[in-house]
Every structure is written in structure tokens, then in C-alpha cells.
Amino acid sequence: KTPDNWLPRDPRLIRLTGVHPFNVEAPLSDLYNEGFLTSPELFYVRNHGHVPQVRDEDIPDWEFTVEGMVEQPLKLTLRDLLEQYEQHTYPITLVCAGNRRKEQNVVRKTKGFSWGAAGVSTALFTGVVMGDLLRKAKPKRGARYVCMEGADKLPNGYYGTSVKLNWVMDPNRGMMLAHMMNGEMLRPDHGKPLRAVIPGQIGGRSVKWLKRIILTNEPSDNWYHIYDNRVLPTSVSPEESANDPKWWMDERYAIYDLSTNSAIAYPAHEEQLGLVGAPEKYRVKGYAYGGGGRRVTRAEVSLDKGKTWRLAKIDYAEDRYRESGPRQLYGGTVDMEWRESSFCWCFWNIDIPVSELAETSDLFIRAMDESMNIQPRDMYWSVLGMMNNPWYRVTISREN
Numbered sequence: 231k232t233p234d235n236w237l238p239r240d241p242r243l244i245r246l247t248g249v250h251p252f253n254v255e256a257p258l259s260d261l262y263n264e265g266f267l268t269s270p271e272l273f274y275v276r277n278h279g280h281v282p283q284v285r286d287e288d289i290p291d292w293e294f295t296v297e298g299m300v301e302q303p304l305k306l307t308l309r310d311l312l313e314q315y316e317q318h319t320y321p322i323t324l325v326c327a328g329n330r331r332k333e334q335n336v337v338r339k340t341k342g343f344s345w346g347a348a349g350v351s352t353a354l355f356t357g358v359v360m361g362d363l364l365r366k367a368k369p370k371r372g373a374r375y376v377c378m379e380g381a382d383k384l385p386n387g388y389y390g391t392s393v394k395l396n397w398v399m400d401p402n403r404g405m406m407l408a409h410m411m412n413g414e415m416l417r418p419d420h421g422k423p424l425r426a427v428i429p430g431q432i433g434g435r436s437v438k439w440l441k442r443i444i445l446t447n448e449p450s451d452n453w454y455h456i457y458d459n460r461v462l463p464t465s466v467s468p469e470e471s472a473n474d475p476k477w478w479m480d481e482r483y484a485i486y487d488l489s490t491n492s493a494i495a496y497p498a499h500e501e502q503l504g505l506v507g508a509p510e511k512y513r514v515k516g517y518a519y520g521g522g523g524r525r526v527t528r529a530e531v532s533l534d535k536g537k538t539w540r541l542a543k544i545d546y547a548e549d550r551y552r553e554s555g556p557r558q559l560y561g562g563t564v565d566m567e568w569r570e571s572s573f574c575w576c577f578w579n580i581d582i583p584v585s586e587l588a589e590t591s592d593l594f595i596r597a598m599d600e601s602m603n604i605q606p607r608d609m610y611w612s613v614l615g616m617m618n619n620p621w622y623r624v625t626i627s628r629e630n
């Protein structure tokens with residue numbers, strides 16, 4: 231029996247941390263097959279503890295505050311947020327900083343559990359642009375950080391973190407407080423009834439079950455801000471990091487923007503390709519994403535361990551989706567808005583002659599973004615195992 235026993239969850243999800251807390255990803259091929267928007271059933275979940283339980287009748291009265299370095303502290307309910315602020319809907323891809331950590335754990339055990347490459351999902355998030363709310367609260371001179379705190383009480387206090395105030399005030403960064411996902415109320419695992427959504431940055435900044443927003447002149451001093459979501463220098467061992475707090479106190483190691491990343495969904499790792507009698511070409515395909523609102527502009531596949539690369543086609547599903555207008559989703563009809571920046575994953579594919587696939591034992595993918603940030607060949611190992619983004623490899627085996 232766990233504290234989350236009241237929650238129904240999809241049996242297809244792969245549990246990464248035993249029974250509790252709930253940390254899951256979908257099988258990569260299932261995630262890919264979902265397409266641009268991930269259904270709530272298969273959306274990855276990263277919970278540090280139990281899910282706060284909120285009765286439906288109490289949702290409008292969910293209270294949260296804006297406090298700290300503001301001229302006008304606010305105490306609002308979700309009802310106020312809906313009635314007093316303009317609502318927006320944006321497509322946003324969330325990614326856990328631990329996505330692809332499994333590959334690092336194989337090289338050397340990190341302190342984190344083994345995510346495959348499906349710690350990433352996309353939804354249409356509806357809510358209020360956080361900058362609109364903060365303008366009402368009037369940040370004081372000298373305020374530089376927006377700290378956020380959730381309602382989940384954990385062994386080291388409530389989950390919390392911070393982002394920079396100037397990012398929150400930048401409309402192109404699109405940071406929001408969301409209450410709906412794909413046209414329906416957020417599901418409990420994803421922050422029901424209210425969460426922050428910080429596009430283009432690691433999922434760890436998107437605080438769920440949001441209760442407090444605190445403006446400060448220093449980054450958050452929350453335990454989870456300091457001891458989680460950091461890339462320490464690669465030389466720092468698990469023992470050293472445990473004994474010397476100086477490594478954690480250095481805000482320069484905190485992760486914000488995502489790094490450029492990609493993965494191959496088809497073929498699956500170690501999939502047996504039945505090439506005999508198959509069509510002449512096999513379609514290799516997968517996803518890619520950039521960080522900080524930067525669009526992926528290139529995806530390349532190698533059949534010879536990186537000696538040569540071929541250019542894959544990119545499908546910006548986000549653009550097609552936007553052009554097709556409002557549509558019926560699980561929770562209702564949803565129309566989305568559009569921003570200059572891109573906060574969504576894209577898909578890539580390339581047709582490889584079966585005769586060439588038959589000659590190789592592995593396939594690599596790498597992506598590049600509009601600032602020419604390219605995935606590196608080598609892994610950067612660090613003690614928490616985060617932001618892993620070297621070329622993604624699948625090995626293939628052939629039948630007979």
C-alpha cells in the first residue's frame with residue numbers, strides 16, 4: 231500500500247523506482263507512436279514523493295501566493311486566476327533532466343535512477359502567462375529570482391526551485407501557470423490543480439501542485455533546488471559530492487535550458503530486423519529537441535560510427551498542428567497560440583536501403599539546433615547523471 235493508491239495508472243508505463251514514489255516512462259516506441267501530443271496516460275511522470283490529493287469540489291478554492299520582493303503581495307485562488315487573467319494555450323515539451331541517464335549508469339553508476347529515452351512528453355498547456363501575474367504583484371527593485379514551492383511535503387521540505395525573474399518577464403520564454411493539459415484539468419500526477427510550466431528548460435523547474443511564488447534577490451535555498459538538477463564537474467565522485475557541500479552551493483552548476491538531444495525510436499535497441507523479404511528501404515525514425523526555445527535544424531544519422539553522416543528529414547509537427555486550427559481533444563476543443571520560439575520536440579526520419587542496414591551493426595543519430603549547438607560524440611558523466619546528450623546509438627541484429 232502506497233500513499234498514491236487512490237490513483238489509476240496505465241499498465242504500459244515502465245516503473246523506474248519501485249513502487250513509490252511514482253517515476254515512469256512509456257516504452258519509447260509507444261511514446262513515438264503517440265505523435266506530437268502525448269496522451270496523459272503515457273506522459274512521463276517524475277514525482278519526488280506522494281501526490282497531493284485534491285477533491286474536485288475544492289479545486290476552485292486552491293490557494294497560492296505571490297510574496298517576497300513585491301510591492302503588492304497576492305493571495306489568489308484558482309478561481310481568481312481563471313476570472314481575472316487572460317488564458318493562453320501553448321504546446322510545450324517537458325523533459326526530465328535525467329532523460330537518457332541509463333546510458334550513464336552503464337558507464338559508471340550515478341546517484342540517479344535509470345531513465346531510458348522516454349523521459350520526455352508534449353502537451354498543450356492552458357493557463358496564465360506568469361509575467362502577467364508578476365506585473366500585478368509589481369516586483370521590487372533588486373528582485374532577481376522567482377522561487378516556486380509545491381504542496382508535496384518531502385523528507386527535506388516542500389519541493390521547490392527558482393528561475394530568473396527576467397526570463398519570467400520575457401513573453402518569448404512563455405513561462406506559465408497551467409491548470410489544464412490537452413484541454414482537460416491537469417491529472418494528479420502532473421500537478422492538479424495548478425503547476426508552473428517552464429518551456430525550454432528542464433522539467434525540474436516546472437513545479438507541480440504550486441502553492442507559493444516568492445521573489446528574491448538570490449536563487450532558491452530549497453533543498454531540492456540545491457541538491458537536485460545540477461551537473462557537477464565530471465571529476466566529482468559520489469563520495470566527494472556527499473562530503474563536500476561546496477559542490478552543491480555553486481549555482482553555476484544548476485541546469486536551466488535543455489541541451490540539444492535526440493533518440494531513435496525505430497528500430498528499437500537490439501531489435502531484430504527481419505530484413506529478408508522486407509521492402510527495399512527501412513524507415514529509421516525518432517525525435518529531437520533543443521533547449522531554451524531554440525529549434526532543431528538538423529538531424530543526422532550515421533551507419534559507420536560517425537565517420538559519415540546522412541541528413542534526415544525533419545517534421546515540425548508543431549507547425550502542422552498550429553496551421554490546422556482548433557481541434558477536439560480529450561477535454562474539449564483547444565486552439566493554440568504561437569510564439570517565435572520553439573518549445574516542442576520534432577520528429578525526424580530517413581529511409582535507409584535494407585542492403586546497407588544489413589551491413590551495419592549500429593545506428594547513430596545526432597541533432598543540431600539553430601545556434602549550431604550539436605550533440606557531442608562523448609558523454610559528460612556527472613554524479614547526478616543529468617543532461618546526457620551524446621550521439622544516441624541503437625545496435626541492431628538481423629534475423630538468421
Ligand code: MTE
Binds near residue numbers: 326327379432436438
Ligand atoms: N514539482 C513538485 N512539486 N514535486 C516534484 O516532485 N518534480 C519535478 C517537476 N516538478 C516535481 C515537481 C521534476 S524533476 C520534473 S522532471 C517534472 O516535475 C515532471 O513533470 P511531470 O511528472 O508532469 O512529467
